[in-house]
Amino acid sequence: MHRPGKAPRPSHPGRVTVIGGGFAGLTAAITAAEAGAAVTLYEAHATLGGRARTADAPYRTNEGPHALYNGGPHWSWLKQRGLLQPVAPVRPAEAVRFRFHRDGTLRRTPPLGLLRLARKSPELAPVDADFTTWATRTVGARGARAAAHYIAVALFHHDPGSLSARFVQERLHRAAALPPEAHYPVGGWGALIDRMAARAWDLGVRIETDARVGELPGAAEGPVVVATSLAAARRLLGDDTLDWPSGRTALLDLALTARRADPFVVSDLDAPGWLERFSDDADSALSPVGEQLFQGHFPIAPHESKAAGIARAEALLDAGFPGWRERTTWRREALAAGRTGAVDLPGTTWRDRPAIDRGHGVYLAGDQTAAPGVLSEVAFNSAMEAASLSLTALKLARLDVYRA
DSSP states (O other), rough: OEEEEEOOOOOSTEEEEEOBBBBHHHHHHHHHTTTTOEEEEEOOOSSSSSOOOOOTTTSSOOOSSOEETSSSSHHHHHHTTSSSSSEEEHHHHHTEEEEEEEEEEESSOHHHHHHHHSSSGGGSSSSSSSHHHHHHHHHOOOHHHHHHGGGGGGGGOOOOGGBBBHHHHHHHHHHHHSOEEEEETTTTTTHHHHHHHHHHHHHHHHEESSSEEOOOOOOGGOEEOOOSSSHHHHHHTTTTTTOOOEEEEEEEEEHHHHHTSSEEEEEETTTEEEEOOOOGGGGGGSOTTTTEEEEEEEEEEETHHHHHHHHHHHHHHHHHHHHHHHHHHEEEEEEEESSSSSOTTOOOOOSOOOSSSTTTTEEEEEESSSSOTTTTHHHHHHHHHHHHHHHHHHHHOOOOOOOO
């Protein structure tokens, strides 16, 4: 265990230092170690995972809903290393139990305009216009509003319609794909993190937990990958330019006694909000026998309280889960502020976010950096780029990374 302060000097020259033991940090550490670099990873908490941690039993919740999209680059990377399995897809029986809260009523189908819009290629959406303006011209105001609220599942933002049309449409196109791209690591994301950590150990990565780093090692000690939240990176690097818009979301975890008639998903199309069941026959270890674990997120504006988001969650529960209060066996509420990934305003793209290369052998990785992708793909792509730049600095083999 290390006290806060300067990172201990590596045991030999040419070592890559990774600060942060979440998904991005472990990806960077594994990638660098596979190429022959010596790697030390420092994690401030007692356990690895960052926002990908999974709570201990009996209710194994993630920090907000998490999913792996099988259309992303991290899917094949994890699969090639035997780190992916087991994962649970959205099964057909569950897909037919989607419900949409629209005009105050629970419905089985979304508006036609939403479906039409979801099929359109993201390349058709302009970067400079906001999503609502472009989508209204494309499918009308009703479909545009429903689509903006539906895609809150992948944005965690209180006003998706105000964001860049290209940014939102990319996520809508992916989130509404059929068959669904979303898959869920069995046992929660913590199980995936455990497999990644074991891979890192096998490669010789030195992992230090309870090790809060307050100062970067010197440039002569080797490259450094800062794989923390953007706010933490800003403090560590003393760089006020490390800033980018994110979301603010009320999170609700709920365990209910099982009821076969319950929906699998309830998407609120009247306002941004999403409730989803995470425990099922494919992953029964997430909650006790006879109970079902639900997780929801309800984006809130900067001036709104967490209580306002939870009130919307309870209203959606009233609509979709009769008698849910009497069936509740466990409950947890939280607020995620600036911890839900980057959102791009009109006129900006991922290329405008804080650059990965910070100069002097320091590289940034995380989900608010200048890297492409949806949800965790941003963290993965930035980690791969940061590892590649670190290896180049050490004059080791350069990696082929996605630079679209």
